[in-house]
Amino acid sequence: MVDVIKLGIKRPVTRPLLPDPEPRPVKYTLISADDHLMEPPHTFEGRLPAKLQERAPRIVETEEGHQVWSIEGKPYFQVGFMCVAGRSREDQRMEPARFDEIRAGRWDADARIRDMDISGIWASVNFPSGVTGFGGHLFSQFQDQELGLACVRAWNDWLFEEWYSKHPERIVPLGITHLTDPVKGAEEIRRNARRGFKAVTMPEQPHNVGLPPVFDTAHWDPIIRACAETGTVLNLHVGSAGFAKMPPGAPMLELGATLFGPMALTSCAEWLWSGFPARYPELKIAMSEGGIGWAAMLMDRLDDIMSRSGYGAGWPDKKNSPSEVLKRNFWFCMIEDASTICTRHRIGVENILFESDYPHGDGTWPDTQKVIERVLGALPVEEIRMITHANAAKLYRHPLPAKIVP
Helix, strand or coil: CCCEECCCCCCCCCCCCCCCCCCCCCCCCCEEEEEECCCCCCCCCCCCCCCCHHHCCEEEEECCCCEEEEECCEEECCCCCCCCCCCCHHHCCCCCCCHHHCCHHHCCHHHHHHHHHHHCCCEEEEECCHHHCCCCHHHHCCCCHHHHHHHHHHHHHHHHHHHHCCCCCCEECEECCCCCCHHHHHHHHHHHHHCCCCEEECCCCHHHHCCCCCCCHHHHHHHHHHHHHHCCEEEEECCCCCCCCCCCCCCHHHHHHHCHHHHHHHHHHHHHHCCHHHHCCCCCEEEECCCCCCHHHHHHHHHHHHHCCCCCCCCCCCCCCHHHHHHHHEEEEECCCCCCHHHHHHHCHHHEEECCCCCCCCCCCCCHHHHHHHHHCCCCHHHHHHHHHHHHHHHCCCCCCCCCCC
C-alpha cells in the first residue's frame, strides 16, 4: 500500500509522451560520458539490513497526484527531475510528476538500451537522480549515519544488479559513496571497483551542500586516494552542488542553465588548486556537462599567472605546471560546443569526451548522430574517433563493439 500525503504544490499538467521515434542511422560509434537515470520505486527494497529496511526511502503519493520520494519522513519533490526526452518542446519546462509521464528508459535498463539504440549510443555513463541528492550527498548527511551508509550501499547494489550486470557492454557503472565519513567512503569505492565499477560521483563544490570544501585535504584524502589507486574516475557534474548564486529577481532556470560553463571552470580550478591532482598523478577527473569552451582559457590563465606574476607561487608541483597537470588529470565533456571545438588542440583532443545528456533538456536524444555530424563531421577521422568513443573507452576501460565507425 502506498502512503498518501498532502504536498501543497499544484501538479503540473503535461501532455502524453510522443510516439517512439525511428532508430537513427549510425554513422559514429558513441560513448556518452554523461547521461542520467532515475531510481524506480523498488530501488531500496530488500537491499538494506533487516533492522533498517522499514526506514529506507520509498515512493509516496500526494493528494495532488505527484509521486515523490519520502526520505526520513520528508517528501522530496519530485520523481521526474528534468525528464524531457520524448516530450514536446512546449512541455519541456514542466517537470513530470509521475513515472507514467516519463520514458521508461529513465529507470528501466532494458528500456534504456532501446533508447540508446534509437539514438545510436553504444555505451553510457549515468548519474543518479534526486533521491541521492544528485551528487550522492543526501544519504551521507542523514542524521542516522548507519542508515545513510546502508542507503549508499543499496543504491550501488541496485545499479550493479539491475543495470550493469544486465548490460555490461552498454552501461559504464558509476557509483556514489559516503561523503561525511571518508574512510567508509573509500571502502565503498574499493568495494565497487572490485566488482567492475569504473567511476564515482560527488558534488563538484561540496562546500555548497554543507560538506567540507575540497581544500580540507585531510577530510577528502581517503576518498581521493581510493579513486587514484583503483583507477576509479571521479565524475564531477556541474550543478550537482546547486546553481550559481543569482541576484534577486533573476530568472533561475534561464540564468542557471546559461552559467554551466563558468560553474564548471570554477569547480575545476578549485579541484586543481586543492593539490590533489598534483599529489596523485594517476587521479582521473571528468568535468561533466560544463562544455569545453572555458578549458583553453583556463590553461592560458594558468600559464599567465605562473610566468608573469607571483600569483602562482603556492603551486605544489615543482616539476609540472598547473596547465600540464590539468591536461594530465582532467577530462572535459561536450554536448555541442560548435564554436569552441577549434580549441581542441590547446585542450588536448585526448582530453575531450562526448556526452548526450539523456533525458535532460540539453540532451541530444534521439538525434545524437545528427549533432555529432554537425559539430565534428569535418574533423580528421582519427580525432572524431577519439572524441566520440576512443577517449572514453580508454578512460573508463570499457569495451568497444566489434564494428567501429567511422
